[in-house]
Amino acid sequence: MRIAGTCAFALAAATFASPALSQGTYPTPAPGTSSGQTAVAAPTPIVAPSPALRMMQEFKDTDVKFDMNELVDILRDRRHEGWVLAAYPDPRTAQPLIGAGFSLDLPEREHPQLDANNPHPFLEPSSADLWQAAGFDPARLDQILTVFYERRRTWTRRTWRKKLFSLPAQISDDDAIQLVRVGAIQAVYNAKAYCRNFDQLNGPQQMAMAQLVYQMGVNLEHFNAFLTTINPGPAPRGQQVATANPQTGASDSAADTQMLAQAMQDATATATPIPAGAIDQSPEYWLGVQQSLMGSQWAHKYRTRAISVIAMLDPAYSDDPTAAEQRVGAVLRPAVVHRRGRHSVAAREVSARSTVRHGKSGKGRHGAARTKGRKRA
Numbered sequence: 001m002r003i004a005g006t007c008a009f010a011l012a013a014a015t016f017a018s019p020a021l022s023q024g025t026y027p028t029p030a031p032g033t034s035s036g037q038t039a040v041a042a043p044t045p046i047v048a049p050s051p052a053l054r055m056m057q058e059f060k061d062t063d064v065k066f067d068m069n070e071l072v073d074i075l076r077d078r079r080h081e082g083w084v085l086a087a088y089p090d091p092r093t094a095q096p097l098i099g100a101g102f103s104l105d106l107p108e109r110e111h112p113q114l115d116a117n118n119p120h121p122f123l124e125p126s127s128a129d130l131w132q133a134a135g136f137d138p139a140r141l142d143q144i145l146t147v148f149y150e151r152r153r154t155w156t157r158r159t160w161r162k163k164l165f166s167l168p169a170q171i172s173d174d175d176a177i178q179l180v181r182v183g184a185i186q187a188v189y190n191a192k193a194y195c196r197n198f199d200q201l202n203g204p205q206q207m208a209m210a211q212l213v214y215q216m217g218v219n220l221e222h223f224n225a226f227l228t229t230i231n232p233g234p235a236p237r238g239q240q241v242a243t244a245n246p247q248t249g250a251s252d253s254a255a256d257t258q259m260l261a262q263a264m265q266d267a268t269a270t271a272t273p274i275p276a277g278a279i280d281q282s283p284e285y286w287l288g289v290q291q292s293l294m295g296s297q298w299a300h301k302y303r304t305r306a307i308s309v310i311a312m313l314d315p316a317y318s319d320d321p322t323a324a325e326q327r328v329g330a331v332l333r334p335a336v337v338h339r340r341g342r343h344s345v346a347a348r349e350v351s352a353r354s355t356v357r358h359g360k361s362g363k364g365r366h367g368a369a370r371t372k373g374r375k376r377a
Helices: 002-025 051-058 068-075 127-133 138-154 157-166 173-194 203-222 224-230 254-270 283-294 297-301 303-312 321-331 341-376
Strands: 084-089 096-099
Touching: 051 127, 051 173, 068 173, 068 203, 084 138, 084 157, 096 138, 096 173, 127 138, 127 173, 173 203, 203 224, 203 303, 224 283, 283 297, 283 303, 283 321, 297 303, 303 321
Parallel strands: none
Antiparallel strands: 084 096
């Protein structure tokens, strides 16, 4: 009994002493874990990618029927867009641009889908999101904007024009091309939201839609005749007719809309019926689509660019691109510059006064010479 009691006492002492020993040797287990497990640090929360980054990650060149590199080359063409490797102000809005016109401080915008038959949404991320989607550091964007706003605070428009192409580069040529590519991918994404049958278009037609979206952005919503024509169906789009567009100068007056609607009806009446779910690739239908763009001020103001874009909508464009552009150019005349009548009248009046004044002064000189000659005689 004494031996058993001694063993029991020793076992109890060892049992009560073990927690103190374990605290000095091993880390304290976290609450809810067994004594045989050690504490594990909490996992770092995973931040979901932004919609713009997800768009870039999900896009594949095989999603379109044209060469994306060709589209990027067209969009970075210096004949159509600027190419400045430092932040510079937009001529109209004074907002910062860089490269081929990439906006640096646009906020995220809401762009509702007005077409009930098009399930594809619009994506209008902020400039910061697109900058990160291109793989660039956000701190670098902040530095560029800081320098730009400091210059804009002290520089006049004349100073900007003088120093525009001599500014130290803030991005490289490759960076500017990457920004163009990001904008082109966003344009393709939103082109599907503008055109229900985008996936059924051929390569040049898809490229034309992407160029229209890239150049006009949300202002393409104002082209009601075009959007209604390119989205045939029982449910029209739900936008109102716009009278003017401050960004592109596009407008759809009532007379133009009626004219284009009549042209579309005539083309539809002569077109061959197509199976359900297929897109109409008849020349008559696409002639109506082209005419809906030719009636806009954008097409007349930017005639050279508009001819190349509108010609791509022709189903036979791939057979002979030059002939397709010539057909559009023969119809799309250059914009006529109307001078103010008051200025012309004033110019004529000044010219008339000058002629009369010079005539009188000449007559006076000759008369004085004759009088002086008679006196001498």
